[in-house]
Amino acid sequence: MNPSPEAAANRPRRRGLLRLRQEIPRPVFIAAGWAVPLVLLLLWWAVTASGLVQKLFLPSPGAILAEGWRQLSEGILLHDAAISTYRILLGWSAATLIAVPVGILMGTYRLAEGALEPFISTVRYMPVVALIPLTILWAGIGDAQKILILFIATFFSQALMVMDNVKGVDGALIRTGQTLGFTEGEILRRIVLPAAAPGIWDTLRITVGWTWTYLVVAELVAANEGLGRRIMDAQRYLATDTILWGTLFIGILGLVTDLAFKRMGQRLFRWKGGPK
Amino acid sequence: MSPTSPPRVAISGVKKVFTVNGAPFTAIEKIDLDIQPNEFVAVVGTSGCGKSTLLNMVGGLEEPSLGQITIDGRPVTGPGRDRGFVFQSYSLFEWMTVAGNIRFALEKSKLSPAEKTEAVAELIQAVGLRGFENAWPHQLSGGMKQRVAIARALVYRPSILLMDEPFGALDAQTRGLMQELLLKIWEDHKVTVIFITHDVDEAIFLADRVVVLASRPGLVKSVHAVDLPRPRSPDLLTDPAFMAIKRKVLADIREESLKVMAQDLSSPKLAKD
Numbered sequence: 001m002n003p004s005p006e007a008a009a010n011r012p013r014r015r016g017l018l019r020l021r022q023e024i025p026r027p028v029f030i031a032a033g034w035a036v037p038l039v040l041l042l043l044w045w046a047v048t049a050s051g052l053v054q055k056l057f058l059p060s061p062g063a064i065l066a067e068g069w070r071q072l073s074e075g076i077l078l079h080d081a082a083i084s085t086y087r088i089l090l091g092w093s094a095a096t097l098i099a100v101p102v103g104i105l106m107g108t109y110r111l112a113e114g115a116l117e118p119f120i121s122t123v124r125y126m127p128v129v130a131l132i133p134l135t136i137l138w139a140g141i142g143d144a145q146k147i148l149i150l151f152i153a154t155f156f157s158q159a160l161m162v163m164d165n166v167k168g169v170d171g172a173l174i175r176t177g178q179t180l181g182f183t184e185g186e187i188l189r190r191i192v193l194p195a196a197a198p199g200i201w202d203t204l205r206i207t208v209g210w211t212w213t214y215l216v217v218a219e220l221v222a223a224n225e226g227l228g229r230r231i232m233d234a235q236r237y238l239a240t241d242t243i244l245w246g247t248l249f250i251g252i253l254g255l256v257t258d259l260a261f262k263r264m265g266q267r268l269f270r271w272k273g274g275p276k
Numbered sequence: 277m278s279p280t281s282p283p284r285v286a287i288s289g290v291k292k293v294f295t296v297n298g299a300p301f302t303a304i305e306k307i308d309l310d311i312q313p314n315e316f317v318a319v320v321g322t323s324g325c326g327k328s329t330l331l332n333m334v335g336g337l338e339e340p341s342l343g344q345i346t347i348d349g350r351p352v353t354g355p356g357r358d359r360g361f362v363f364q365s366y367s368l369f370e371w372m373t374v375a376g377n378i379r380f381a382l383e384k385s386k387l388s389p390a391e392k393t394e395a396v397a398e399l400i401q402a403v404g405l406r407g408f409e410n411a412w413p414h415q416l417s418g419g420m421k422q423r424v425a426i427a428r429a430l431v432y433r434p435s436i437l438l439m440d441e442p443f444g445a446l447d448a449q450t451r452g453l454m455q456e457l458l459l460k461i462w463e464d465h466k467v468t469v470i471f472i473t474h475d476v477d478e479a480i481f482l483a484d485r486v487v488v489l490a491s492r493p494g495l496v497k498s499v500h501a502v503d504l505p506r507p508r509s510p511d512l513l514t515d516p517a518f519m520a521i522k523r524k525v526l527a528d529i530r531e532e533s534l535k536v537m538a539q540d541l542s543s544p545k546l547a548k549d
């Protein structure tokens with residue numbers, strides 16, 4: 001027998017952790033975030049400790065930590081990190097320095113958008129690795145070449161994202177500026193830019209993460225030091241613990257950068273109110 | 277109103293043609309409308325009949341394709357500080373406080389800093405936001421945000437206030453209170469108001485005249501004088517005289533809506549403007 005429709009309509013509201021868009025208790029939310037890496041770590045450890053896979057294919061968590069400790073105590077780690085951070089910083093800053101104004105122009109003036117958007121949209125799908133030979137021709141085999149790779153990897157997407165940030169500014173704000181008697185330049189500087197600023201900041205945060213992911217590509221050629229270089233060298237000796245440690249460490253540095261940007265964003269844009 | 281002085285706003289033979297996908301689209305066919313100083317005019321009409329377009333042209337944000345709009349006899353050539361604008365989306369500057377938003381509107385004025393501070397305080401008082409001077413917009417309710425927008429549009433003392441469905445996003449209670457507040461401000465500040473709305477009750481409750489626009493293309497269909505005593509209270513909404521006007525306005529709007537619907541049914545392509 002089917003349940004009567006009234007009974008169905010009056011079914012008590014289900015409480016649970018899997019309801020569409022439903023808030024769940026904060027401790028559960030946080031615990032879930034820790035649970036996944038912990039379970040993976042446990043699995044990893046179990047698989048390696050049981051001898052199911054060879055050490056060459058998957059070194060144990062302990063071996064990776066030991067590798068990290070070795071690099072740290074021999075002074076390699078901080079040296080590599082410093083070199084790589086320096087390259088990231090320069091490559092990303094150079095990209096940002098150009099991409100932000102270019103993106104603002106494209107988001108503001110249709111002419112700039114028409115002129116640059118098709119070009120940039122196309123170029124951004126270029127595989128960066130394929131450009132390594134060219135960058136060597138242009139910039140040699142020193143730091144400049146690495147920074148150039150990071151620049152290329154960051155710039156194009158960044159410019160397009162900044163354009164979108166600026167285009168996303170509510171048109172009513174611009175019209176309000178016009179009715180208050182501000183000139184075009186004033187509206188751009190005093191209304192459009194502040195309104196777009198939080199979005200642009202978010203773009204910077206996301207793109208610096210992308211720059212980090214291109215580190216290995218940047219240090220592929222003619223580098224003696226750097227986190228990416230260390231990983232590529234390890235490949236030759238099949239030192240999987242070095243590879244995994246290096247990858248993990250780059251991930252951690254990326255995460256730290258991300259958090260730093262988030263924190264600073266919250267301070268810079270206090271007027272938006274904190275995260276809800 | 278002496279017949280010799282020009283109307284505050286004179287809209288004569290105004291036509292507006294947009295280009296949509298390369299083809300001309302007539303949003304407004306021909307509108308003639310004179311608005312007297314300190315008059316409160318409400319404009320109603322079906323969606324898409326050109327209300328916002330008309331208001332934007334009075335505001336100088338759009339240019340008529342034909343015809344002319346004058347303010348105190350001078351042709352409108354662009355936005356100006358003789359007109360204040362309030363949009364439906366609150367359009368506050370989120371990175372400025374309540375007082376900062378209002379003061380920003382005074383940036384182009386010649387007042388001394390002390391006078392500006394005084395003008396801002398006065399408007400904050402008028403819209404009932406005392407104590408919220410230093411709040412950020414995100415901390416305010418919709419009604420409060422719209423009060424900031426009204427204060428910002430009035431602080432530089434424009435003679436005309438242009439409002440495009442300003443209370444459209446508010447709940448019924450807040451809307452009622454905002455209407456009373458607006459009438460009070462209008463009486464205190466002696467401004468001419470052009471007020472666009474979808475809400476016929478709101479139009480009649482507020483206005484001296486209700487203009488009904490015909491749609492596709494836009495024309496003035498009818499103008500209804502609202503000879504109801506002021507100051508007005510919400511009791512008016514059930515007054516027989518109020519109801520009589522409402523019946524006429526609604527009949528006109530209904531006629532237009534039916535016309536639009538018939539058009540849409542006969543040419544489904546046009547339905548998606």
Ligand SMILES: Nc1ncnc2c1ncn2[C@@H]1O[C@H](COP(=O)(O)OP(=O)(O)OP(=O)(O)O)[C@@H](O)[C@H]1O
Nearest residue numbers: 294295296303322323324325326327328329330549
């Ligand atoms: N910039 C524009 N370009 C092309 N067409 C436009 C433009 N602005 C408005 N229109 C068209 O002109 C017509 C009138 O638009 P308008 O916004 O003035 O209507 P409205 O009466 O304010 O409608 P609503 O009640 O929905 O706000 C609509 O069909 C709209 O699609």
Ligand SMILES: [Mg+2]
Nearest residue numbers: 327328329440
């Ligand atoms: Mg409109």
